[in-house]
Structure formats: structure tokens, C-alpha cells
Amino acid sequence: MPASIEGGFRTPFDPQPGSDLVDDKLHEECGVFGVLGAQDAATFVALGLHALQHRGQEAGGIVAYDPVESRFNSVRRLGYVRDNFTRADVMHTLPGSLAIGHVRYSTSGTKAQTAVRDVQPLYAEFARGGFAVAHNGNLTNAEALREELIERGSIFQSSSDTECIIHLMARSIQRAIAERMKDALRRVEGAFSLIAMTRTKMIGIRDPLGVRPLVLGRVGDAWVLSSETCALDIVGAEFIREVEPGEMVVITRNGVASERPFAPAPSKFCVFEYVYFSRPDSVIGGLSVYETRRRIGAELAKEAPVEADYICPIPDSGTPAAIGFSQESGIPFAMGIIRNQYVGRTFIEPTDQIRNMGVRLKLNVNRALIKGKNICLVDDSVVRGTTSRKIRDMVLDAGAASVHFRIASPPTMWSCFYGVDTPERAKLLAHNMTEEQMAKHLQVDSLRFVSLDGLYRACGYEGGRDAKRPQFCDACFSGDYPIPPSDIIAKGDLKLKETA
């Protein structure tokens, strides 16, 4: 029987849906990419999705409109872009100059077992033609909406929150699809960066707070929408600008029309995009993600100095912060941990035996460098503490004289409800312990996190965080949720932070 994530047989390399190890990490979210006006647009979309693969590795899909046959074609598959969208026989089924795509890490529906029916873009037929939509983010009132819609006769085809948008559109009294979309989106709460398409239009839209990213680019005569700028680069597109929070762009062959369907609101971009989710070669809000991470490392070195022989990143995501820490402290940077490039970003270990050797499949210690040395390890975040525990064991086993941890984000103490799959609160190491208790628990010589103000300074706010009106969403660190997670509150599953 072939090894497959759909089938029963699994190799040590396959994710194990349903295992509680699936919840081990702060998983990625989703990536969206669309092209209007290029021959074989789907090929561009496949390339764009490949560049966004770090945002979601469960599944991917592309919808394209074929004007010759007057029909929409769709391919939605589980697994990586490189395995599904590089074959000529697949790409030939997606002709046309307008296409949108999605890479998914599910944050709604049957999370433990992604089903093909939940894979995006979702597609629907309305009275005035077909419509496809790809969503990055998470709707915080999706469960209430689903209940209400089902009561009123909607028949859901998937378990995804995104499908609510389609049923709300179906109920709109507006005729034009873009108008129906506005009607629908005024009813949803939460985070959404969406790319949608009709036969002739590509639509990009961000929620009023702009929690998730979305950018506009141009390649030749074609227009591109993408989650991140790194995916513009792969197709040779020029960055034009960001779609702004609360903005809707409707793109046709005649150009880009901008609208503001929502009441204005202060922007609350996800600060964790800078810390971990986005690729370091992307630029967001005018800031290079790489440079911001380097600066977080430098802030951390100022706030939490260390005596060590080497500053070693936990690769890949800890690397830019470790460079910044090393530059600021003057302690040499060294690769004490080496990453196997052939293992996916979030490796999930299926059995105890594999789990124990698991991290070595992805990360291994550079024994020759570490032996007898005082090592300071820099990582971007601690969620459950699994990675830190394993790395500590490896480094001590390799004969380090002392082990220090410096973390380039504040302690992750709260769950995210806006499109990032965090474990429940009780499973977050920092929810249960103070910094000092964590250091003891991990049995390391020291453990320090950057402060929220330090993080904001690195993100360009010299004065730090504005406590009254934080410039970003930082709820997973602060507990200050800019959008009340109403489904969760209704279930009584979240005790919100007491405010003064």
C-alpha cells in the first residue's frame, strides 16, 4: 500500500492527524495567491503558492476560468504544491488568464483530518455566474453563523468557516457578486484576507483591522494578489502596494478599483507575522521581515545579556534574531544546531520511538563546536516547550558547559483565534509558568524572553507598545484580543483577561 496522508499506512515522515502531537506547535496559517491577465495564469499561481508553502502544508488548490469553454476548472489536493501542481497533465486542466489559489493549514472545521471538501479555493454558482474564494484568517463567529444559516435552509458542503461567506452571499439581495460579497462580509467577524474571482474579476479584501497580510503586484500586463511579497518575487512581479485594512480591490483588465466597505477601524496587524510566520525575504508594512527579526535579536541582547562562547540559532526561524543578538552582544554567531533541509517545516513525530529520535531528523547538534562551550541558543518562540526541551538534551549530550535560551518573542500565553492554530491555553508552557519557573522546568542555566516593548521597538515603534491602543494584534502575548472571539466566549471556553 503506498504511503499516503490519506491512507492508513504512514511512514515516520507523514503527519499523524488526530495525534495530540499535531497540536505540538504554533502551526502556520494559510497563503493566498491570484493572477489576472497572464496567459496560463494557473502556472503563475502554482509558483506563487510554492513560495507561500511555509504558510500551510496540509493542502493546496487552484481555480482558473477558461474563457474558451466558458467554465471554471478546479484542482484541490492534499499535500505539497510541488507534488500536486508541477505535472503538465494537471496544469493543462487549468487553462485561462485568471486564476486564484490557496495553501492551507486548517484553523476551522475538522482540524485533525483535513478532508478534500475543506480544501480551498471554495467554489459556488450564483444566478449571475460562478465565484471562487480563497481565505487566510479565521472567522470568530463562524459557528454561530453556520447554525443560523443551516436553520434557514443552507446546506453546507464543507466544515470550513470560509463557506459561511458563500451562504451569506447567496442570501444577499444584491445582484452583482462584489456587492453580495460586501453584504456577506459585513456579517462576519474575525480575520480575513481573501482573494476571490468571477469570470472577469479578481477581488482582494482585508478585514477592517487588517490582521492578515495581502499585497498587490504587477507582472507585465497582469495583476497579482499575494499573501506575501516573497511570492511576487518568484513570478518576477513588482510590488505595487499593500491592500489596506478594510479595503476591497476589484481588479479587471481595465485596472484596479478600490472601495471601503467597512467602518474605519485602527489597524491591528498580527505581530507574530514578523516573529515567525512570514518568510524573512518578505516585506510587510514597509519593514523587511528579516531586518525586523534581526532587530528583535538586538533588543533581546540589550534586555537580557548573556555570558557565552557562542550565539547559536535554532534554525531556520531563529536565525535572523540570533544574528542580531550576536551583532549587539559581540559574541560570535555559530551554527551549533544543523537543520536537515529535506524535512518539512513542522515535523510531527508519530510514535514515542520516532518522537525521541524525531528532532534529530530535522535538527542535529554540531558536536565538534559545542563540546565544552557555553552556548546561548536563540529561538523565535516557545509554545509548548517541546523544541527547547529536545534541543537542550542534545546540546548537553554533546558536552556543552552551559546552556542558555534567549527567545525573540514574549512568552506565548494565550491562544490565537485569527487564523493561527495554537494549542489550547493550558498547553502553552508560559501560561502555566513564570520565566524563572520555565528555566527551572527546562533545566537550563538561564531563559529570557524579549519584552513586548522590545518587540514593538524592533518593529519600528521607538516608544514601544501603546498600552491603550496597541499598534498590532499581540493577543497571544498580551491577552488583549482586538476582536472578541465570540464563538469561543459563547461556549465558555475562554476566560478573558480582566481589564482595569
Ligand SMILES: O=P(O)(O)OC[C@H]1O[C@H](OP(=O)(O)OP(=O)(O)O)[C@H](O)[C@@H]1O
Ligand atoms: O515550543 P514549541 O511547542 O516546540 O514550539 C516553538 C517552536 O516551533 C517553531 O518551530 P518549528 O519547528 O515548528 O518550525 P521552524 O523549522 O520553522 O522553526 C518555532 O520556531 C519554535 O522553534
Ligand SMILES: NC(=O)CC[C@H](N)C(=O)O
Ligand atoms: N489558517 C488559515 O488561514 C485557514 C483559513 C480557513 N479558516 C480554513 O480553515 O481553511
Ligand code: SF4
Ligand atoms: S493572537 Fe497572536 S498569532 Fe494571532 S493574530 Fe494576534 S498576534 Fe497574530
Ligand SMILES: [Mg+2]
Ligand atoms: Mg523553530
